[in-house]
Amino acid sequence: MRNPLRSEAEAFRFLVVVIVGALVIVGAAYINTWVGVAAAAIVVGGVAWWLLRAPSGEPPAPRLASATPEGMHRILVVANETVGGRRLREEVTRRAQARGQTEILVVAPALNSPVRHWVSDEDTARAAAAERVRTSVAGLAETGLVVRGDVGDGEPLQAIEDALRTFGADEIVISTHPEGRSHWLEQGLVDEARERFAVPITHVVVDLEAEREEVR
Amino acid sequence: MATHAHAEHLEHHGPPAPHFSSRVTPGVLGMFLFIASEIMLFGSFFSAYFFVRVVNGTPWPTPPFELPVFVAFVNTCILVTSSFTMHWSLQSIKRGNVWGLRAGLLLTFLMGLTFLVTQGREYSRVGFAPKDGAFATIFYCLTGLHGAHVFVGLSILLFMTIRAFRGHFSPDHHHGVEIGGIYWHFVDVMWIVVYMTVYIL
Numbered sequence: 180m181r182n183p184l185r186s187e188a189e190a191f192r193f194l195v196v197v198i199v200g201a202l203v204i205v206g207a208a209y210i211n212t213w214v215g216v217a218a219a220a221i222v223v224g225g226v227a228w229w230l231l232r233a234p235s236g237e238p239p240a241p242r243l244a245s246a247t248p249e250g251m252h253r254i255l256v257v258a259n260e261t262v263g264g265r266r267l268r269e270e271v272t273r274r275a276q277a278r279g280q281t282e283i284l285v286v287a288p289a290l291n292s293p294v295r296h297w298v299s300d301e302d303t304a305r306a307a308a309a310e311r312v313r314t315s316v317a318g319l320a321e322t323g324l325v326v327r328g329d330v331g332d333g334e335p336l337q338a339i340e341d342a343l344r345t346f347g348a349d350e351i352v353i354s355t356h357p358e359g360r361s362h363w364l365e366q367g368l369v370d371e372a373r374e375r376f377a378v379p380i381t382h383v384v385v386d387l388e389a390e391r392e393e394v395r
Numbered sequence: 396m397a398t399h400a401h402a403e404h405l406e407h408h409g410p411p412a413p414h415f416s417s418r419v420t421p422g423v424l425g426m427f428l429f430i431a432s433e434i435m436l437f438g439s440f441f442s443a444y445f446f447v448r449v450v451n452g453t454p455w456p457t458p459p460f461e462l463p464v465f466v467a468f469v470n471t472c473i474l475v476t477s478s479f480t481m482h483w484s485l486q487s488i489k490r491g492n493v494w495g496l497r498a499g500l501l502l503t504f505l506m507g508l509t510f511l512v513t514q515g516r517e518y519s520r521v522g523f524a525p526k527d528g529a530f531a532t533i534f535y536c537l538t539g540l541h542g543a544h545v546f547v548g549l550s551i552l553l554f555m556t557i558r559a560f561r562g563h564f565s566p567d568h569h570h571g572v573e574i575g576g577i578y579w580h581f582v583d584v585m586w587i588v589v590y591m592t593v594y595i596l
Contacts, residue, residue: 184581187482187485187572187577190577190581194583205595205596208595215596
């Protein structure tokens, strides 16, 4: 969306658009009231379309690739509530042990409500994500893996992009709830991530309810 | 075995640490909140205007009163022109033309002042007061609310002009002019809407 008050130049452009729109409406209204109403609807719709249209000069999202040093294999694990799931832990451990020298970064996006996000009230979301990361890191570290954890951006794709920039990764493991219970799957996160990042992506489904049942 | 769960995230107290990927910066959020509050403020007055004129069918202007459309048109031209000089002043400082900046800001201030003085003269000669019915009340509320915004804009412009003559702005540092310019154009946009609805249509 275009923000007409982002800069003085944008605001000036918006002013010119409003002046032209006002002249059109007034001219049409002098011909006939209903012509004026129609012109107003068209002008307002046109201005709304102009504001909602993304600026054409915006660069496309980067297609980030791995930046891992030679001889090292790095795995980026992205998960939220399923971050402590047994199925995820087994999958990551299996992949790491098959590769030799491996580093793992577990990222849990600090998922937040839209209202809290807009007012920058992130403390609770980040604390909850940090707690989940701590549990997951502790579980993976028990198996002897080199692992660390971090809290990511509230939007999972952005969290992955941030992690790829700072950590780099040879592969990404995204963990979600099963189909029907996962917001991420509903939003098409895995497909979007595969389209956006030039790194192999594995999708692991963790059914926490089934795992709890097994424990009982 | 090396485990490095980031302690600074886990033991965080006080305000949240700035996160580099956060896309809602305080500046943008502040601007959105400002726009939202202005929309609600002007929206409430325009709602009253709509109910008085369209729903209630009150004649506009209510006889025997008349609106000084021509004077307001000249005033509109002055205010619109002031936006162009404002834009010129910012373009000047971006190109390193300090005198262009100073002249542009001075002209903008003088035209804004002319607008406000003319509006005051119009109030004294228009022949009705806010107490003279719904039409008069809405007229004074809408134009007065906008006039208050012009007054704020003039205050900002005055400081900007003084700073410009003191040499505070340069091609690399002119954020103060940028912000003031945004506000001034916003005031202009609001006047066009007010002028169109109150005087023309």
